[in-house]
Amino acid sequence: MVRSGIISLASRRTGLSNPLVEKLGHFVKLAPPDRQMIQRISSERTRDFGAREDIIQEGDRPEHINLILSGWACRYKVLEDGRRQVIAFFLPGDLCDLNLFVLRQMDHSIGAITSVTLSEISRSGFDELMLAHPRITQGLWWESLVAAATQREWAVNLGQRDATERMAHLFCELFLRLRTVGLARENSIDMPLTQSELGEATGLSAVHVNRTLQELRALGLIVLKDRTLTIPDFGALKDVALFNANYLHLEHEGRHLDANEA
Amino acid sequence: MVRSGIISLASRRTGLSNPLVEKLGHFVKLAPPDRQMIQRISSERTRDFGAREDIIQEGDRPEHINLILSGWACRYKVLEDGRRQVIAFFLPGDLCDLNLFVLRQMDHSIGAITSVTLSEISRSGFDELMLAHPRITQGLWWESLVAAATQREWAVNLGQRDATERMAHLFCELFLRLRTVGLARENSIDMPLTQSELGEATGLSAVHVNRTLQELRALGLIVLKDRTLTIPDFGALKDVALFNANYLHLEHEGRHLDANEA
DNA sequence: CGTCCCCTTGAATGAAGTCAATACGCGTGG
DNA sequence: CCACGCGTATTGACTTCATTCAAGGGGACG
Numbered sequence: 001m002v003r004s005g006i007i008s009l010a011s012r013r014t015g016l017s018n019p020l021v022e023k024l025g026h027f028v029k030l031a032p033p034d035r036q037m038i039q040r041i042s043s044e045r046t047r048d049f050g051a052r053e054d055i056i057q058e059g060d061r062p063e064h065i066n067l068i069l070s071g072w073a074c075r076y077k078v079l080e081d082g083r084r085q086v087i088a089f090f091l092p093g094d095l096c097d098l099n100l101f102v103l104r105q106m107d108h109s110i111g112a113i114t115s116v117t118l119s120e121i122s123r124s125g126f127d128e129l130m131l132a133h134p135r136i137t138q139g140l141w142w143e144s145l146v147a148a149a150t151q152r153e154w155a156v157n158l159g160q161r162d163a164t165e166r167m168a169h170l171f172c173e174l175f176l177r178l179r180t181v182g183l184a185r186e187n188s189i190d191m192p193l194t195q196s197e198l199g200e201a202t203g204l205s206a207v208h209v210n211r212t213l214q215e216l217r218a219l220g221l222i223v224l225k226d227r228t229l230t231i232p233d234f235g236a237l238k239d240v241a242l243f244n245a246n247y248l249h250l251e252h253e254g255r256h257l258d259a260n261e262a
Numbered sequence: 263m264v265r266s267g268i269i270s271l272a273s274r275r276t277g278l279s280n281p282l283v284e285k286l287g288h289f290v291k292l293a294p295p296d297r298q299m300i301q302r303i304s305s306e307r308t309r310d311f312g313a314r315e316d317i318i319q320e321g322d323r324p325e326h327i328n329l330i331l332s333g334w335a336c337r338y339k340v341l342e343d344g345r346r347q348v349i350a351f352f353l354p355g356d357l358c359d360l361n362l363f364v365l366r367q368m369d370h371s372i373g374a375i376t377s378v379t380l381s382e383i384s385r386s387g388f389d390e391l392m393l394a395h396p397r398i399t400q401g402l403w404w405e406s407l408v409a410a411a412t413q414r415e416w417a418v419n420l421g422q423r424d425a426t427e428r429m430a431h432l433f434c435e436l437f438l439r440l441r442t443v444g445l446a447r448e449n450s451i452d453m454p455l456t457q458s459e460l461g462e463a464t465g466l467s468a469v470h471v472n473r474t475l476q477e478l479r480a481l482g483l484i485v486l487k488d489r490t491l492t493i494p495d496f497g498a499l500k501d502v503a504l505f506n507a508n509y510l511h512l513e514h515e516g517r518h519l520d521a522n523e524a
Numbered sequence: 525c526g527t528c529c530c531c532t533t534g535a536a537t538g539a540a541g542t543c544a545a546t547a548c549g550c551g552t553g554g
Numbered sequence: 555c556c557a558c559g560c561g562t563a564t565t566g567a568c569t570t571c572a573t574t575c576a577a578g579g580g581g582a583c584g
Contacts (some may be wrong), residue, residue: 077418079504085418102403107411107509141364149369151413152349156339158420159347159465163540194562203421205541210564242341247369425572456530467573472532 018042019093019181020067024139026180026250034133041129042067042119049073049112056096056110064120066096071116072192076200077108086201088151089113089174093181098144114192142249149247158203161242163212166202168241171222175231176248191229216240280304281355281443282329286401288442288512296395303391304329304381311335311374318358318372326382328358333378334454338462339370348463350413351375351436355443360406376454404511411509420465423504425474428464430503433484437493438510453491478502 020042021035030038046069049055055073056062073090087108090096096110101123121129130137150173157169174191178184195213196206204212216222221237223230231237282304283297292300308331311317317335318324335352349370352358358372363385383391392399412435419431436453440446457475458468466474478484483499485492493499 075414077414079418079422080506081504083422085421087414087417102400103407103411103511104513105508107511108414138364145365148410148413149365151410151417152337152339152370154417155349155413155420156341156347158417160341160345195564196562206562207542207564208540211540214564242343244342246367249365249369251366457532458530468530469532469574470572473572476532 017182019069019091019183020095022181023093024136024143027142028135028139030135030139034135037129037133038136041121041125042069044125045120045122047118047120049116049118051112051115053112053116054109055112055116055118056106058106058109060106061104062097062106064122065098065126066110067119067121068092068094068096069117069119072113073110073116073118074113074197074201075108075110084200085203086197088147088154089201091174091177091181092183094147095140095143098140113197146247146249149249153247163202163204163208164215165241166204167198167209167212168216168221168237169243170198170202171229171231172234172238172241172243172245173248175229175234176245176250180248180250187232187234188223188228188230191224191227281331281353281445282357284443285355286398286405289404290397290401292397292401296397299391299395300398303383303387304331306387307382307384309380309382311378311380313374313377315378316371316373317378317380318368320368320371322368323366324359324368326384327360327388328372329381329383330354330356330358331379331381334375335372335378335380336375336459336463337370337372346462347465348459350409350416351463353436353439353443354445356409357402357405360402375459408509408511411511415509425464425466425470426477427503428466429460429471429474430478430483430499431505432460432464433491433493434496434500434503434505434507435510437491437496438507438512442510442512449494449496450485450490450492453486453489 018035018039021030021038024030024038045064049071055066058077068090070092073096074086075088075090075096076084076086078084090110096118097106130140153173157166161169175184175189178189183189193201195209198204198213199206199209202209213222213224216237217224219240220232221240223232237243279297280301283292283300286292286300307326311333317328320339330352332354335358336348337350337352337358338346338348340346352372358380359368392402415435419428423431437446437451440451445451455463457471460466460475461468461471464471475484475486478499479486481502482494483502485494499505
């Protein structure tokens with residue numbers, strides 16, 4: 001596994017601010033020192049991965065927390081016979097694994113989808129963050145609970161929705177999540193996933209993903225071309241998907257935590 | 263449904279101790295004061311629910327953490343059109359919601375399956391626990407990470423496994439989880455779930471659950487009768503299910519945390 | 525004794541998977 | 555420059571798995 005280390009690209013790609021700052025800002029009000037702290041910690045040790053490269057493999061015992069700075073990654077599991085399920089997508093601003101300080105080894109893998117730049121946050125860096133910056137701590141709690149809620153929603157998606165609804169739901173989620181880190185345009189986002197990867201995430205065969213996409217296109221719900229997904233009418237897609245954004249807890253819910261504002 | 267006997271049965275089965283004590287003991291070595299603390303806190307305020315009764319509903323803002331003392335419950339979500347997905351099962355020793363101190367409202371519901379006795383742990387009681395008993399804190403981290411891992415495994419189950427594998431997998435999981443709280447007999451467990459509930463958990467129709475169960479029976483993999491599930495050959499069921507227990511992290515992984523033993 | 529819930533079974537339908545062939549774009553090396 | 559290979563997308567025909575609809579059985583309970 002090649003693991004070089006180029007630092008500068010990331011900040012250029014995501015604009016000036018850090019995607020985690022951007023994301024947490026939707027939940028808690030971060031003071032300038034909070035932002036600087038996140039900024040600092042997430043640029044201390046960055047690392048680049050090529051597309052398709054594994055970031056962490058099942059059985060590893062990782063030593064740090066990974067923060068995605070740019071690119072897409074995914075959490076996945078492979079059955080003995082090779083079937084693969086993508087369990088979650090990681091977008092810029094997402095933290096990969098808070099669990100690793102407690103559990104002995106990874107029970108799944110994390111792989112880059114596009115090329116990825118991430119920041120490796122050490123245990124001590126993390127503790128420092130939590131101790132000195134309660135606002136960030138609150139934000140990280142929020143992030144981790146939303147990740148759990150998203151995981152639950154995926155179970156609903158896989159268990160109850162049919163192919164069309166499932167695909168539509170995934171697109172709704174990705175659009176909103178990218179928007180909270182400033183990576184959505186008016187009504188479109190980058191869509192680096194191949195049809196086969198979409199299938200691994202939705203539990204559908206690649207062939208059926210293809211047909212499902214065509215259906216969504218025919219209904220005028222999406223435009224998907226040149227690795228760009230456009231959603232002309234989000235409300236319409238949302239209705240088809242039976243999508244309810246509650247589980248993303250985006251409504252700036254943390255305001256009540258700002259009582260003792262700086 | 264008369265279930266008065268069940269409560270006393272449970273405590274007899276788990277011995278004197280509390281299912282949470284039993285469970286955490288698989289991960290961290292609890293000292294007598296730790297056990298007493300859990301015991302005390304979980305008997306402070308208990309509450310009973312009838313079978314099928316909702317414990318928490320979507321939209322609620324719960325004020326405490328619920329610890330299941332006896333009975334089965336589930337986390338579930340309902341789509342606008344009524345389709346229902348069970349997202350997780352709660353067994354004795356399971357904690358329902360650590361999230362409620364951060365997120366504004368529940369994005370799903372929790373319902374009793376059998377009659378349930380649970381303990382309502384207040385925020386302050388919880389803080390007390392965490393502050394004075396680092397061993398318990400570690401254990402609770404483990405419990406919450408395993409719950410997350412289980413949630414991920416469900417996504418794999420729903421996304422990749424066919425009906426037979428899926429059902430077999432669920433049975434393997436329930437058996438092992440009940441065993442870690444002392445509620446499994448040699449090779450059998452109570453199985454209070456109706457076929458329709460099994461369907462809601464596995465994303466299958468009740469009719470197909472029925473046929474799937476028959477298949478598992480015909481293969482000699484399970485005996486399911488009188489609300490009791492017997493697994494004559496766990497290894498065989500495990501193979502059919504492509505079940506890998508890693509995700510439950512049962513191997514007493516927390517031993518390394520016992521360095522400063524009392 | 526009837527009702528309700530749960531389980532069971534059969535037949536028909538429908539959704540998604542598999543297999544296989546073809547097309548397209550892109551980069552590489554001849 | 556073009557041929558080739560490779561990964562990705564598309565399409566059709568067929569199969570398999572699971573759902574739906576419908577009917578009937580059994581046990582618990584009022």
